[in-house]
Amino acid sequence: ETGVTQSPTHLIKTRGQQVTLRCSSQSGHNTVSWYQQALGQGPQFIFQYYREEENGRGNFPPRFSGLQFPNYSSELNVNALELDDSALYLCASSYGRGYTFGSGTRLTVV
């Protein structure tokens, strides 16, 4: 079985730009969650998708949006990037209560 794959691994963007991060779920997993991890902090929940519908959201503004596709892969979109958006973005897929995390995308906003 394949694990969770995230792309790209690293990204540098300019303040005000938009970015799309991608995640391929582990085979058989129908739920995907996205987390933001700032330096020295634990991961913070952004939102979760189950069967292509958002079914949970953390304390993040609407400029953070997502999609889940029929094959359960997912995207995280961030508009109007701010310097504080610089972080490691983690995707986790799950089926029931087994969470598998990807290696993350390191986003730097300059």
Next chain:
Amino acid sequence: SQELEQSPQSLIVQEGKNLTINCTSSKTLYGLYWYKQKYGEGLIFLMMLQKGGEEKSHEKITAKLDEKKQQSSLHITASQPSHAGIYLCGADTSGNTPLVFGKGTRLSVIA
């Protein structure tokens, strides 16, 4: 909302020594997860505990969940350089809910 507090924030131990990391929840835990993270990388699943009093071991790492299900400890026996990294505890409030994480404990193992 549920909050998890980990202690200590960082730890430096000599190779071969034992160590314990604690995770305390503000609410009764439904499920408690331990992950390990190398700097800037993804989370590696270690163990999940659900029942009060439950204890699980994998190689030299043992995790326990106390009877009241509000605290968990992670114990490493005879630490090795390969144990170095950030240890994160995460919790969910019911099935299929997103995980809430502590801030992590950074472990360094020196020769």
